[in-house]
Amino acid sequence: MKTFLRLTALVKPYFWWMALAALIGFATTGSGIGLLMTSGYIIAKAALQPPMSALQLGIVGVRFFGLARGALRYAERLLSHDATFRILTKLRLWFYDAIEPLAPARLMHFRSGDLLQRVVDDIQSLENIYTRVLVPPLTALFISALMWFLLGSYSIEASLLILFFHLLAGIGVPLLAMRLSRGVSVGIMKQKTVQQLLSLDLFQGIGELQIYGKLPEHLEAMRTAEADKLRLQRKNALIDGLHESLTGLLMNAAVVAILWALIPKLSTPDMNGISLTIVTLAVMASFEPFLPLPASLKHLEADTHAGERLFEILDAKPETIAPAAPLPFPKDPAIRAENLSFSYPGSPVKTLDSLSFETLPGDHIAIVGPSGAGKSTITALLMRFWNTPEGCLTIGGADIGRFDPEELRRNIALVSQRTYLFAQTIRENLLLARPEATDDELKKALAAAGLARFSSKLDEWTGQHGMKLSGGERQRIAIARMVLQNAPVMILDEATANLDGVTEKEVTETLAALGAGKTMITITHRLKAMDQYDAIVVLDKGKIVEQGSHEKLIQGNGLYRRMWELQHTMEPV
The missing domain is CATH 3.40.50.300 (P-loop containing nucleotide triphosphate hydrolases)
Structure with a gap:
């Protein structure tokens, strides 16, 4: 619960957006109920062959609720997705801002594939907090209150019955589904993490796996992970089908119970055959917002697990922090x-x-x-x-x-023994050192690093991790970055x-010249x-x-x- 509260606190700035979208979602479902009710009214009323004027109210209602349902559904999706994407943007920026001070000291114990899974999939899964965890229960609650009020105008027994069946559909079925699926959503996420790690190891170490004859064993581990994930996904699908069937069964039971409560009142002035038809259709339509509720609890479990994995990193105290009153870098x-x-x-x-x-x-x-x-x-x-x-x-x-x-x-300009190049162009990799550098400055830096031939290839893609370049070329790109940075300490x-003897001598002499006075x-x-x-x-x-x-x-x-x-x-x- 603590993790869930921390996650919801992150989306608090978008409360009114979410409230408005939930309200429109309620109006959308209400329009669907109204559409069925007015449609039933027209059909039942027309069977009595009344004058056309007697059907005008129902015709207008069908047109109104039909148009309103489509327009409100569009508005609800527009608002909910806009709020969701804003929340995801906030979550990603929040995570990146929080994780950057932790590198590299606090991240050295995590595998790169695991970090990638947390940065991409775990944050992506948190979008469900709004669309599938917070909003559906509110919509179902509003619809249940609406139906309680509607049926209460006909019969107290009917209003209590619809409330009972809504409680079963809104609490009983989700709790049963959660019990049956406990650990399934988290298990799927864990298997995805295992697959991410195995895939990354395969791509980065396929040469070593082949040399030492471990490739078949590694591929078998990947097949096992995929089989385990598919097994959990099949179980998840079966549980989804079960709770949908149970919700449908409760809907039918509610219709029978409401008919049992209202049929004796057909002889009273407040109830007739047309009213009974309208109420029955309304009861059937009222169960639509209860269908996503079991999935809400499953997403809550998965989102809580994802939040725990993210907070595991973010709760770590940065190894180094900026002092309250930092000193300027000294001139000497x-x-x-x-x-x-x-x-x-x-x-x-x-x-x-x-x-x-x-x-x-x-x-x-x-x-x-x-x-x-x-x-x-x-x-x-x-x-x-x-x-x-x-x-x-x-x-x-x-x-x-x-x-x-x-x-x-x-x-402090650093050229380390492990040069990292992003999967971008040579130009973009150089501009990391000085984003405002001109093309002439980039070419001079390349020439100083012994890569004058690359001056005409600034827009050439370097490949994943710069693998299109040799180790020596990647190292010289790093030296060109240092030249661009022009820092007082090198x-x-x-x-x-990673340079051959001749090139090493040339680059060493160049660096010595560049370092004059530094x-x-x-x-x-x-x-x-x-x-x-x-x-x-x-x-x-x-x-x-x-x-x-x-x-x-x-x-x-x-x-x-x-x-x-x-x-x-x-x-x-």
């Missing part, structure tokens, strides 16, 4: 770490252990070490993806936590790892052109084991020298 971005330690949540091992180093404005430093030494974690802390719980990390003398994360990231996290931190395990750096920090198992210039470190007998000799001895002549 000197970076200093002092006794900096960090451990990832759930890990007893320190990824960084008491690190201390410093870069002056305009310095170019390299952070090197074997894989797993903690090099990329330094990047994550500098970009404020994570907080710094132990030690101190400052920029321009101010603690990094005093900067707005967004402002900080606008002033971080290159294995930026040239603070540049290069994270790498490939020791190339190391004499260009003002200082080198050597990491091993989260600790700084050496630091100094290339000349100083190469003369020692530490890890740096061993890495240098190993790499350069293995290089082909």
Whole structure:
């Protein structure tokens, strides 16, 4: 219930839209009842062969209710769908605004397919809160009150009987359907999530599945998931058919009961054969708004489950938040770490252990070490993806936590070892760095990154995840973004790892020229052109084991020298 109340609170701004649509829905159903009643009146009255003038009221009623029913139905659908789409827009914007501060720290424990299911299907299912959960019970309640008042004018017994059968159709049948279908809607949603995960794994890892002979096993898991979903959907369809049959049975029982209550009154002035016909048709039509009620409870279960999955993410506290009074980014971005330690949540091992180093404005430093030494974690802390719980990390003398994360990231250009390209054109992928950039600026950035040949291909589609481009081309697109961003601090996290030797040398020289006058931190395990750096920090198992210039470190007998000799001895002549 708590989750449902939280979800309904999100659509509170659209209360009057929903109330108006519910009122029009009631008028639409009422027009359908009126149409049957006036039609029955004409047929029954005409059987007595009265003068045409005696049928005029019924004829006008049929025309009025017939036209009104169509017009009101259109207005109701227009209003309800407009309100629904507005609600969905609000929900999606609300979710994206809430989830963005959580990335990447709070989302690292979720699989991408599961996140996609929550972002797309779970939010989409919440549209049912309005159209299939909130409105149908209100419409049924209004119709039940209308019929109670209508039949009460003929017989108290008849009004109580229609109220009894409406209660059975509006409460008894939905509760029975909910009991029989408990877990079915949620099970279908879970199977869809499983299918999403399996499908994503198939598309992204089909090569590995084929190499290790696991493709048949994976396909069998997909077939099993589809079979389980179809089984639940068949059960759901059977329950739908059952509650529709029960509602029809109650409608027929109500007609018989009302006839039993009213037939004895045929001899009274208040009741005649025509009135009995009209009332009978009205009773039959009054059960129409009760048909969706069992589905409302099933949608309520599914929507509550979807809401719980969404709130599971959104209730997480962001790892980093903007301070109440953030500092502007300093003009002299000197970076200093002092006794900096960090451990990832759930890990007893320190990824960084008491690190201390410093870069002056305009310095170019390299952070090197074997894989797993903690090099990329330094990047994550500098970009404020994570907080710094132990030690101190400052920029321009101010603690990094005093900067707005967004402002900080606008002033630090990052080329990571994993470049992500959206399934858009080269132009749109570049404009992420600076949306107002002109075509000439885009071409200059491509040329600086060694992709001058792409200058005439700005509108070429890059493919899903940029798969139409090679790994080296994707990396150079990222470098072109960095050129466009023109930030005072540059971080290159294995930026040239996917380039061949000749291109790597060209790009390295270009980056060195572009970084003139800027603070540049290069994270790498490939020791190339190391004499260009003002200082080198050597990491091993989260600790700084050496630091100094290339000349100083190469003369020692530490890890740096061993890495240098190993790499350069293995290089082909």
